[in-house]
Amino acid sequence: MTRIIAGIAGGVPLAAVPGSATRPTTDRVKEALFSRLDALGMLSRARVLDLYAGSGALGVEAASRGASTVELVEADAKAAQVCERNARTVNEAVSRRAVTVRRSKVSVFLEKVPLGAHWDLVLMDPPYPLGEEQLADVLGAVAPRLAADALVVVERSTRSPEPAWPDGLAHYADRKYGETHLWFAEPTAPAGQGSAGMSEPAPSLET
Template sequence: MSRIIAGAAGGTTLVSVPGSLTRPTTDRVKEALFSRLDAFEVIADARVLDLYAGSGSLGVESASRGAKTVDLVEFDGKASEVCQRNADLVNTVAGRKVVTVHRSKVESFLERARDGVRWDLVFLDPPYPLEEPALAGVLAKLLPHLAEGAVAVVERSSRSPEPVWPDGMERFAERKYGETKLWFAEPSVEEGAQADPDQAAEPNSAG
């Protein structure tokens, strides 16, 4: 049973997707992830995009912690209905529509996104069977929609290789939690900027 860990809706039990349609992020991994994002100071007032949202757990957690807007993108019908129910829980607490659910394939959603639309924090938790070239294609479509200093978090099996980042995006940190691995990436630093790969503990936006 998943729950919202902290923030305005902290402690709220989330609706889960029935059966094994999705692979929800465990509360242990989610707590570690958001602890790190809090340290980066990228959640408050952020525009958040949760791709392959499943139950929407990561997106609604962001909303509870002060994100300005959250877009949940999920194609499966049952999962998108669960997303909506969880979005309604957080929107009720917020007293306004913070979370919006989009029933769509990720690729189609990104292709339709308006020019100029930018997100500050993006979660990508694709099904493990999604092949690496397909994930690389999604990251390439996402790149034009990342705000300056944005953070993208890719969740994969710990046995998966590092995602292939498009030109203009680079990994700055990674963490392994049992069978789960998180990759943290950001828009590339400007050419000529000083960057120490051994000191990649936080994104550019965290100063």
């Protein structure tokens, strides 16, 4: 059974999407990811966007650990219903409506959001069959809607190439966990101002 790992709602069980329509992040990867985000100070009071949310496990974990708001974006009807259920569970645990669910295709959702600094952290766990060009288009739509010190995390198969980072986003670090590759990117600053996010890029590591 999937549970929230830590935070106010730590230990609370989560509903899973029935069947094999989604590919949930393993507990090992989730724990490593959120330990890193905690260490970077990316969660407290953050505005979080969870794209291709599946069950919403990543987004609600962020809410449990102190995120201010979390938006779960999921197009699949069954998965969106599970997102709703998990959002209600976590909102009750944190005693506020921290998590909302948007049933929509990711591209359509982003098109409707005006340009501006809407999110501090974006979590993306797209289905592995998603084409690299489609992924690049989504990243291109995300980039102009980020806070200056935001972070974007993309979860892919180790067999997938590095995402094509659009103008406005730069590779910051990456980590491998078994068959999972996590890519971290941050907004690029105007020339002469240096990085807008993390100060010293970390090298790629396989763990």
